[in-house]
Amino acid sequence: MKEKGKKITIYDVAKAAGCSTATVSLVLHNDKRIKEETRNKVRECIKTLNYKPSYLARSLAIQRTQSIGIIVPEMTNPVFSELVHGAEGYLSQNGYNVIIGSTNQDLDKEKLYLDMLSGKKVDGLIILPTFLSEIEDKLKDMQAMHFPFVVTGVKSSMKNVNYVSTNKVEGAFIGVEHLIHRGHKNIAFVRGSEVEEHSSERLEGYIKALNVYGIPFREDYIIKSRQDFSDVREKVRGFKKEHPEVTALFCLYDFIAMAVMKALYDLKLSIPKDVAVVGYDNIQLGEYLPVGLTSIDGNNYKVGEIAARILVNQITSDAEEIQHIILTPKLVIREST
Amino acid sequence: MKEKGKKITIYDVAKAAGCSTATVSLVLHNDKRIKEETRNKVRECIKTLNYKPSYLARSLAIQRTQSIGIIVPEMTNPVFSELVHGAEGYLSQNGYNVIIGSTNQDLDKEKLYLDMLSGKKVDGLIILPTFLSEIEDKLKDMQAMHFPFVVTGVKSSMKNVNYVSTNKVEGAFIGVEHLIHRGHKNIAFVRGSEVEEHSSERLEGYIKALNVYGIPFREDYIIKSRQDFSDVREKVRGFKKEHPEVTALFCLYDFIAMAVMKALYDLKLSIPKDVAVVGYDNIQLGEYLPVGLTSIDGNNYKVGEIAARILVNQITSDAEEIQHIILTPKLVIREST
DNA sequence: TTGTAGGCGTTATCAT
DNA sequence: ATGATAACGCCTACAA
Numbered sequence: 001m002k003e004k005g006k007k008i009t010i011y012d013v014a015k016a017a018g019c020s021t022a023t024v025s026l027v028l029h030n031d032k033r034i035k036e037e038t039r040n041k042v043r044e045c046i047k048t049l050n051y052k053p054s055y056l057a058r059s060l061a062i063q064r065t066q067s068i069g070i071i072v073p074e075m076t077n078p079v080f081s082e083l084v085h086g087a088e089g090y091l092s093q094n095g096y097n098v099i100i101g102s103t104n105q106d107l108d109k110e111k112l113y114l115d116m117l118s119g120k121k122v123d124g125l126i127i128l129p130t131f132l133s134e135i136e137d138k139l140k141d142m143q144a145m146h147f148p149f150v151v152t153g154v155k156s157s158m159k160n161v162n163y164v165s166t167n168k169v170e171g172a173f174i175g176v177e178h179l180i181h182r183g184h185k186n187i188a189f190v191r192g193s194e195v196e197e198h199s200s201e202r203l204e205g206y207i208k209a210l211n212v213y214g215i216p217f218r219e220d221y222i223i224k225s226r227q228d229f230s231d232v233r234e235k236v237r238g239f240k241k242e243h244p245e246v247t248a249l250f251c252l253y254d255f256i257a258m259a260v261m262k263a264l265y266d267l268k269l270s271i272p273k274d275v276a277v278v279g280y281d282n283i284q285l286g287e288y289l290p291v292g293l294t295s296i297d298g299n300n301y302k303v304g305e306i307a308a309r310i311l312v313n314q315i316t317s318d319a320e321e322i323q324h325i326i327l328t329p330k331l332v333i334r335e336s337t
Numbered sequence: 338m339k340e341k342g343k344k345i346t347i348y349d350v351a352k353a354a355g356c357s358t359a360t361v362s363l364v365l366h367n368d369k370r371i372k373e374e375t376r377n378k379v380r381e382c383i384k385t386l387n388y389k390p391s392y393l394a395r396s397l398a399i400q401r402t403q404s405i406g407i408i409v410p411e412m413t414n415p416v417f418s419e420l421v422h423g424a425e426g427y428l429s430q431n432g433y434n435v436i437i438g439s440t441n442q443d444l445d446k447e448k449l450y451l452d453m454l455s456g457k458k459v460d461g462l463i464i465l466p467t468f469l470s471e472i473e474d475k476l477k478d479m480q481a482m483h484f485p486f487v488v489t490g491v492k493s494s495m496k497n498v499n500y501v502s503t504n505k506v507e508g509a510f511i512g513v514e515h516l517i518h519r520g521h522k523n524i525a526f527v528r529g530s531e532v533e534e535h536s537s538e539r540l541e542g543y544i545k546a547l548n549v550y551g552i553p554f555r556e557d558y559i560i561k562s563r564q565d566f567s568d569v570r571e572k573v574r575g576f577k578k579e580h581p582e583v584t585a586l587f588c589l590y591d592f593i594a595m596a597v598m599k600a601l602y603d604l605k606l607s608i609p610k611d612v613a614v615v616g617y618d619n620i621q622l623g624e625y626l627p628v629g630l631t632s633i634d635g636n637n638y639k640v641g642e643i644a645a646r647i648l649v650n651q652i653t654s655d656a657e658e659i660q661h662i663i664l665t666p667k668l669v670i671r672e673s674t
Numbered sequence: 675t676t677g678t679a680g681g682c683g684t685t686a687t688c689a690t
Numbered sequence: 691a692t693g694a695t696a697a698c699g700c701c702t703a704c705a706a
Binding site: 344346347348358359362365366390391392393394395396397398399 | 682683684685686
């Protein structure tokens, strides 16, 4: 056991093994040029000294970290964690390890992570922005310095930036269309507490579907709330009493749909007989609700995978062309409709 | 990235501003010693050159990263993400940023992250191990080199290692006790597909409760499965047909409880009239199920926070005493019992 | 097969 | 108030 505080470096190993740091370095990388004998000697010293190389110093020297960063708003949301999971799969396949920075929807943190990670802590970045418009400057800077990154999880307004995403307008459209096909005319949109930026596309799809099928859009059919769970539950109860004619609820995402369903149970209403419910995201849990939840699947796993592929390609092949990939969501029908 | 544009360093800024790198560095850190005039000049050059400091080089120089790593089995599990969230709160309060390494329950990845992050990429580590016994060696190494870390999320068998955790034996005990108080005698334990290591404590608590109340333990009341969701659902259906006398199910965790509830609905049974269900972890969703789920709350947010506090304390004050903290879980009663 | 030495981008200690 | 320059720990031509 070493003296406290004294960190042991490649130099210590070299001294102990009676060779140069270069030799130790080569042994560390299993270079065949080193004689069996010296190699063993070095390995022995590494063991007994309990030497661990500094990835920091190594990265600085080789100008590469072999790790890529993912910036996410929060990991409690299954949509994000699925996406991350998809990216991780591809990346670790390809020799990269993944570092996640969770911003908790905090703009300063988002900026900080952007700076930190692009400051060479990682070789590239997959960004799921919470505040896309506020970080455009930083993205431009990153582009200017040719730091590889891809944006995902939102519609990027920057035309010259890599991004992969899903068509949420289309997703909402097929969800509402499905409701219409089921005979519903009075369909409300439960928007929860989500910010404009992350709900506008789905709202657009909702309105589009109504238009296409000649159903007038009513502003008062949009249910907003302050928080996602308890407040939605309350608001929906109130809404349904005021609007008994409404027989279907399209929800911004599955968690909201769960709160909505809870509210309907509170009112002793049956799903889908009295009211039909459609969610968005198709989280795994939806299948295990007592009444399985019909939902829109954005295939987030795939989104993550594709983002990772684009990123790795850009890093390794120095490709410069911008890629925009938009996947089309699928309707998953269960008992709630 | 490549020859596209040479990466611009603090040296370039110094040259452009007609001063030394030392001066630039001082400006970068808002040191008051620098004359207003030069400071502005330097800032201007930084802007126009679009200079971003290398956190890598900086960390190497100051021997500190101001970031701490959290190694988790997976982020899709709310238990882990809550814990991480708790840690993040405390850490960012205290000027650290957090880097998450998700191992996806892969031993090699777990080892890799351990090496990487302790290789000075971070100043300290919070570890939620999947394979505690397999990484003990690495933990010992880290101790030997005085690298700060704390283990959590499991019972650590290493007596001389920091860890904070919850008493899952106790948690399961109060869950099963609650069921017994409700008049149940025949209580099954739904174990799902979880590995021995992560279910043994709760099993112990289950058995203990039975013993205390004079109920014989039956091996065939333990329901195992291959996967967590669809398989549990199937297995529970089969089990309930074979054992109609069983009126209560204690589940290893809430997700399993959800699959269990689904199975009971499949059988047209009512909860809690026909069968009572208790989960574990008290995930937020439990409240929003049509029949609210009674569960055990381990206060994982707090666990993460405490782990973070211990870690920071160890880093900053060089404290050497080992800390073992065990929180006691609470019963949260809802409609399922 | 192995050693020498310069470089990676910052910081920090002396000087000036 | 600012500048030189030696660390920080490792890699890698280029030598030997």
